[in-house]
Every structure is written in C-alpha cells, then in structure tokens.
Amino acid sequence: MGKLSKLFMALSVLSFAVPAFAQGEAMSGTNWVAIAAGFSMAFASGICALAQGKATAAAAESLARNPAARPGIQLALILGLALIESLALYTLVIIFAKVK
Amino acid sequence: MPEQLWFTQVLNSVFAGPVTSLLRALHIEPKYPAAPIPNSFAMEFLVFVFLLILFFLVRARLSVDRPGALQHAFEGVEGFIQGQSNEIIGHHSEGYTPFLASLFFFILFCNLIGVIPSFESPTAVPIVPLGCALCAFFYYQVQGFKHAGIGYLKHFAGPMPALAPLMIPIELISHLARVLSLTIRLFANMFAGDMVTLVFFSLVPIGVPIVFLGLHIGVSFLQTYIFVLLTTVYLQGAVADEH
Numbered sequence: 001m002g003k004l005s006k007l008f009m010a011l012s013v014l015s016f017a018v019p020a021f022a023q024g025e026a027m028s029g030t031n032w033v034a035i036a037a038g039f040s041m042a043f044a045s046g047i048c049a050l051a052q053g054k055a056t057a058a059a060a061e062s063l064a065r066n067p068a069a070r071p072g073i074q075l076a077l078i079l080g081l082a083l084i085e086s087l088a089l090y091t092l093v094i095i096f097a098k099v100k
Numbered sequence: 101m102p103e104q105l106w107f108t109q110v111l112n113s114v115f116a117g118p119v120t121s122l123l124r125a126l127h128i129e130p131k132y133p134a135a136p137i138p139n140s141f142a143m144e145f146l147v148f149v150f151l152l153i154l155f156f157l158v159r160a161r162l163s164v165d166r167p168g169a170l171q172h173a174f175e176g177v178e179g180f181i182q183g184q185s186n187e188i189i190g191h192h193s194e195g196y197t198p199f200l201a202s203l204f205f206f207i208l209f210c211n212l213i214g215v216i217p218s219f220e221s222p223t224a225v226p227i228v229p230l231g232c233a234l235c236a237f238f239y240y241q242v243q244g245f246k247h248a249g250i251g252y253l254k255h256f257a258g259p260m261p262a263l264a265p266l267m268i269p270i271e272l273i274s275h276l277a278r279v280l281s282l283t284i285r286l287f288a289n290m291f292a293g294d295m296v297t298l299v300f301f302s303l304v305p306i307g308v309p310i311v312f313l314g315l316h317i318g319v320s321f322l323q324t325y326i327f328v329l330l331t332t333v334y335l336q337g338a339v340a341d342e343h
Contacts, residue, residue: 071187075187078329
C-alpha cells in the first residue's frame with residue numbers, strides 16, 4: 001500500500017468524530033481548543049524534530065567529509081537548528097495565547 | 101496588589117510615587133498605582149546596574165602588562181563577536197562590535213538572572229525581547245542607511261527593477277517578520293523553559309528540577325548567541341557591498 005493511501009486511511013479515522021456535532025448546543029462544551037492545541041503542538045514538534053534531524057545529519061556528514069571546514073559548518077548548523085526550533089515555538093506561543 | 105519579587109517591592113516602595121506621576125503625565129494609568137514598576141522592568145534595571153558596574157570595573161582594571169581575569173573574559177567575548185562579524189560581514193565590521201557585544205551581555209544576563217532564586221528572567225515576558233528585537237532592527241536599518249545613503253532602499257527592490265512592485269511588499273513584510281521572529285524565539289524559549297521547570301517541579305520536587313535549571317542556563321547562552329548571530333546576518337544583508 002502506498003504512503004499516500006496509508007495517510008488517507010489515518011485521516012479518515014478523524015471523520016468518526018462527526019456524530020458529536022449532532023448533539024447541538026445543549027452540552028457544556030468540551031474544550032475543543034485545548035484538544036486541537038494538543039494535537040497541533042505534537043504535530044509541530046514532530047515535524048520540527050524531523051527537520052532538525054535532517055539538518056544535523058547533513059552537518060555531521062559534511063563534517064566527516066571535510067573536517068577543516070568545521071567553523072563554517074558549525075555556524076550553519078546552529079543557525080539552522082535555531083531557526084527551525086523557532087517555528088515549533090510559534091505554535092507554542094499561539095497555544096499560550098488562545099487556550100484558556 | 102500584584103505578586104512582586106522582593107527587589108520589585110523595594111523599588112516600588114521607594115519610587116512608586118514619582119513613577120506613577122510620570123506615567124500619569126504621559127496619560128497612562130498604571131494598573132496598580134501603588135506598584136507601577138512591574139517585575140520585568142525591575143529585573144531589567146537590576147541587570148542594567150550590574151552591567152554598568154561590571155563595565156566600570158573592567159575599564160578601571162585595564163592593563164597591558166598584567167591583564168586580570170575580568171579583562172581576559174571581556175577580551176574573549178570581544179574577540180568572539182568580532183571574529184564572527186568578520187566572518188559574516190567581512191571587512192570593516194569592527195564598528196558594529198560595541199552594539200553587538202552590549203546586546204550579547206544584556207540578553208545573556210537577562211536570561212541568566214532567572215536561575216537565581218527570587219529573581220526571574222525579564223526575557224520571559226514578551227515586551228522585553230520585543231525591545232531587544234526593535235533595538236537590533238533599528239540598528240541594522242540605520243547602519244544600512246549610513247553605509248549606502250538613500251540607495252539603501254534599493255535593497256528592498258529585489259534583484260531586477262522589473263520585479264520591484266512584487267518584491268517591495270514581500271521585502272517589507274519579511275523585514276518586519278524578522279522583528280517578530282527574533283522576539284518570539286527569545287520569549288518562547290525562556291517562557292517555555294520556565295513552564296517546563298514548573299511542570300516538572302510540580303511532579304518531582306527533588307532532584308529533577310536541577311536538570312531544568314541546567315537546561316535554562318544552556319538555553320540562555322544558546323539563545324543569546326542566536327540573537328546576536330541573526331543580528332549580524334541582518335547587518336550583513338544591510339551593509340553588504342555587492343562587488
């Protein structure tokens with residue numbers, strides 16, 4: 001099975017939650033913002049980790065190939081890691097701004 | 101009355117009256133007239149006074165023949181920042197070292213002061229990193245204008261004059277986004293560090309929070325370095341000679 005069909009199967013599970021909307025306004029609401037915040041933070045952190053892993057792997061490999069270029073590679077690595085990290089942090093800031 | 105650190109209480113007990121009058125003269129009504137100075141300002145002020153004393157000490161003890169430990173430390177920092185700006189900006193980057201070094205010291209000590217009990221990092225409230233980011237922003241813009249005069253505006257037009265109507269809004273937004281990203285990066289790192297320490301402190305009060313204090317110290321240094329590095333990169337974008 002292709003990656004795409006696996007992804008779609010996983011996403012279709014989310015549609016099982018649709019009957020919850022049938023209840024109308026009577027319920028004292030579940031805090032959907034908090035649930036969405038949890039998922040979005042996990043997603044952001046996961047993708048951030050993947051990207052940082054790629055950056056570190058590239059830096060380690062280039063360092064192995066050319067140890068003399070260490071200052072430049074180190075600079076690029078630290079800069080890249082911090083910039084990627086900040087993208088995950090934007091999600092965290094939105095959570096602290098929006099979740100009661 | 102808000103929750104105050106002991107140092108903030110000391111400052112407020114002495115200066116609440118004049119500060120509130122000053123704020124009212126500027127048509128700002130402080131939320132707590134008896135305590136107009138917030139914790140973050142008190143901590144910033146403490147860092148400022150500490151740095152001032154430190155710089156005067158270094159200045160007084162400068163010596164060519166027998167440099168002391170303080171002089172060695174400051175020469176190390178200066179060499180580091182100058183080496184880095186040389187690497188990134190190239191020639192004639194010595195003029196930028198004073199600002200970059202001051203930024204480095206201020207942000208570093210603002211971050212580190214949170215490690216001491218009964219003090220908190222002023223950079224954990226959004227306004228303080230915003231202040232640092234705005235200083236860096238205006239500094240590199242002014243340096244760009246100083247270097248190239250009015251021709252600095254050509255930087256915003258992109259590589260080709262035909263692309264200018266498209267590039268100018270994009271460049272303006274990306275420059276403003278730099279302020280935002282510098283602010284949020286510093287604020288969120290410090291704030292998240294505090295939050296995580298609190299969470300683990302509430303789970304395991306003994307032993308584990310030490311790890312997070314160590315993390316706080318590490319993150320303080322790293323985020324200071326990143327802030328100064330990014331300011332240097334933005335400076336390079338502003339004053340680069342393309343020849």
